[in-house]
Amino acid sequence: MTSPSFMSGHAIAQIGGTIAEVQAFCKEDQPIYLAVKGVVFDVTSGKEFYGRGAPYNALTGKDSTRGVAKMSLDPADLTHDTTGLTAKELESLDDVFTKVYKAKYPIVGYTARRILNEDGSPNLDFKPEDQPHFDLKDEF
Numbered sequence: 001m002t003s004p005s006f007m008s009g010h011a012i013a014q015i016g017g018t019i020a021e022v023q024a025f026c027k028e029d030q031p032i033y034l035a036v037k038g039v040v041f042d043v044t045s046g047k048e049f050y051g052r053g054a055p056y057n058a059l060t061g062k063d064s065t066r067g068v069a070k071m072s073l074d075p076a077d078l079t080h081d082t083t084g085l086t087a088k089e090l091e092s093l094d095d096v097f098t099k100v101y102k103a104k105y106p107i108v109g110y111t112a113r114r115i116l117n118e119d120g121s122p123n124l125d126f127k128p129e130d131q132p133h134f135d136l137k138d139e140f
């Protein structure tokens with residue numbers, strides 16, 4: 001599909017759109033990402049869940065691990081932080097991580113928090129080959 005950013009003025013005139021319409025179209029065309037447990041998933045194919053106005057839109061654009069674990073959309077829960085979660089919530093998190101996210105959506109990367117330490121130095125415990133769906137061909 002042609003990327004709207006490469007459309008010439010002529011092409012824009014042809015589709016007869018106003019600038020606002022073209023901008024809206026460009027936005028619609030953006031992929032939708034969310035992270036769970038520091039793994040970034042492309043959830044664009046789940047637009048009916050995650051798109052603008054969809055019920056789980058609040059989970060996108062960030063690491064929403066806590067919200068997924070607690071099945072909560074409370075803004076305070078839309079964080080990577082798992083402090084104080086119950087064993088049941090952690091189990092539920094792993095379940096959804098495996099059965100929904102890993103099963104349905106392509107992995108497009110990892111959050112900085114997963115690959116770097118707080119001071120920005122590399123996290124030596126991060127082993128790409130241990131990450132879900134890691135494929136050297138995709139990485140380089």
Ligand code: HEM
Pocket residue numbers: 046049056067068070071072073096100104
């Ligand atoms: C009244 C409350 C809720 C109902 C009735 C409900 C219902 C559902 C249903 C029926 C699905 C499966 C849809 C399908 O596979 O076609 C689903 C998926 C899901 N729900 Fe809920 N839900 C509720 C609240 C929540 C809340 C508060 C969260 C907060 C995180 C949440 C997170 C999810 C997630 C992450 C999925 C998987 C979406 C995907 O496949 O990508 N749900 N929900």
